[in-house]
Amino acid sequence: MSTYHLLWETKEAQLLSKLHIAEGATVDCDDDQDTTSDCLEGTQVNTLELIQHWLECPNYENMFWLSGMAGTGKSTISRTVAKACHLNRSMVNQNPLQRRNVVLGASFLFDKNDDDRKTTKHLFTTLCRGLTEHMPNIKSDVCDVISAHPNIGSESISKQ
Known part of the structure; x- marks a missing residue:
């Protein structure tokens, strides 16, 4: 693997980490067994x-x-x-x-007892991160959007 490829993967990981996810909200998480x-x-x-x-x-x-x-x-x-x-x-x-x-592709399970999962605040960011894991071909496009709009993950649902 080239140095450029490793650097780009690191940059993508940094960009995607700006999208806050609701822990435990996905159907495949350990909390949902x-x-x-x-x-x-x-x-x-x-x-x-x-x-x-x-x-x-x-x-x-x-x-x-x-x-x-x-x-x-x-x-x-x-x-x-x-x-x-x-x-x-x-x-x-x-x-x-x-x-x-x-x-x-991705999932979000709401939970009225969990602050991150009882509203739609982290719905799209959690779904987006899940989709990039299962559909790597969209990861570059998602990272381009995050680069252009670094605060997109904390914007209103309509802007996201």
């Missing part, structure tokens, strides 16, 4: 199958909007889907996804 937060076997099957079909169908919209009354399992469903996509497995019956390119 509580399996009781997943849908219990046999529950939410229709919703999970609908979401899995949406994931596997290239003609569907880019966003799946999950809505419902408080306490109906939206967070549990979201966590189950995120973990399944992170591990590249099915949400239902644990069968491998048919389309192997269905993976999780």
Whole structure:
């Protein structure tokens, strides 16, 4: 590896470190290993199958909007889907996804008891850092933006 390449990687790491992340907010973090937060076997099957079909169908919209009354399992469903996509497995019956390119680029799990995770303050910075880890081809563009706008991570959500 060339000296230039090492210097550029160091510069990228310094720039990305300016984006504050909410520790524990990603589905793959060590703090999120509580399996009781997943849908219990046999529950939410229709919703999970609908979401899995949406994931596997290239003609569907880019966003799946999950809505419902408080306490109906939206967070549990979201966590189950995120973990399944992170591990590249099915949400239902644990069968491998048919389309192997269905993976999780980044995640943010809100938590009303955690100051960094109970608001959207660090939502985009956490997602952005996660995306640069899973999609290295965007890292240079993200670093260019941070170089041009060094305080972007502390700006309002609309500016980010």
